[in-house]
Amino acid sequence: MTVQTTRVVLGVRRPPREPERAYEARVAELTGLCEAAGATVCAVCAQTRERIDAALYLGSGKIDEIRAQVAAWDAELVIFDGELSPAQVRNLENRLDCRVLDRTQLILDIFALRARTREGRLQVEIAQLQYLLPRLTGRGVEMSRLGGGIGTRGPGETKLETDRRRIRERIDKLRGALADVRRTRQVQRARRSEAVPSVALVGYTNAGKTTLLARWTADRGTGDVQTGRERLFDTLDPVARRVRSGGSGEFVLMDTVGFVQDLPHLLVDAFRATLEEVLAADLIVHVVDATGPVETRLETTYRVLGEIGALDKPVLTWFNKMDAARWQPAPDPHAAVTLYGSAASGEGVSALYDAVDRLLALDPVEVHVAGPLQAQEIWREIARAGAVTEVQELGPGEAEAVVRVPRRWADRLCRRIRAASDSFRVTVTGGVLR
């Protein structure tokens, strides 16, 4: 992937009573978003003001300052932390003599760059077109002057030059294609969930979800997964991996797209399918960067989970990056279990694996079975269910065996044995209660 480095000046409005820490987190996030899109932030121009200026977003004097910064750094782009109206973009581009983007366009651009699956690409294109549609009047034709680089990926210039009707038709067509892709995906998901439970890794962007998934699969799974690049939004489409539990069961571990504060509504809609995976999960592992502003991020995650109707799922909160954290955050009150560690160093991960096994009822229990040897079909079923650890002859034609199975499946095994024959005796021991 070729990433162009674009020089950027940021324009930020500070509401008068915004705490210093919240402001800093906002600028850090915007800077991270720029980096994720392959841009470098040269200067940040902030202005404290109550209201947004109808014509220029910020005050006229501040815009002059931004213009000076653009000249000083030879910047190619000015990005405003907010949503700009089409008129504001027009006025600002005239005043600054430079391309202007808002936060939504920046995020759309990153999504366009990262989308890997067909579904992801369709979603991004729909969101981009929806964003463009109301902005195409008047200055629409001038869109063609936007050269390569950030803010121009996705629907190509030729598409931008078409009229609104053709864009609407295109959106309809994309929606149809997306519906097809989703149907197929639901079938696949239903097939998968019959057999194995699933866990969704969710959390704020850059928390370390993909790094954790990579470690988990290296320790307990098969297959590979990309990670380790310092980019926000590195994961746009859910990635699912099969992982073994410490018992003899397995489950599906899913990566998801990271949340951001104030994700533009257009994007929440467009990326619902990646979050739909969360709805199919038996357990949510909430990954939180322990070095960041923990409280606001917990809030963001639970708000988004609420929006998609996933708040009833059991949650395990994993405070990540403890290798770099200066203190240990308090346990998450929403979570069934809170654990601390580092996906990068591996500290604490085995406690995490064990806790997930327990919450999924995949921790091993021992099923003791005694019955007639001649019931071969039943003994074969027992052998298939798990690892047989002890076999012993009880008397003539009778045997006893111990089989280790995930707790989740123990009940079903017992029921099947009892239903098949009443000369079998079955008891379950071991397992850790939740």
Ligand SMILES: Nc1nc2c(ncn2[C@@H]2O[C@H](COP(=O)(O)OP(=O)(O)OP(=O)(O)O)[C@@H](O)[C@H]2O)c(=O)[nH]1
């Ligand atoms: N110090 C430290 N850094 C970590 C740890 N885990 C992940 N990182 C780093 O944090 C950055 C983000 O990690 P990712 O795994 O890509 O984060 P993510 O949650 O998947 O991010 P999105 O896909 O954007 O939502 C990378 O640079 C990782 O190397 C950790 O335990 N400690």
Ligand SMILES: [Mg+2]
């Ligand atoms: Mg990721």
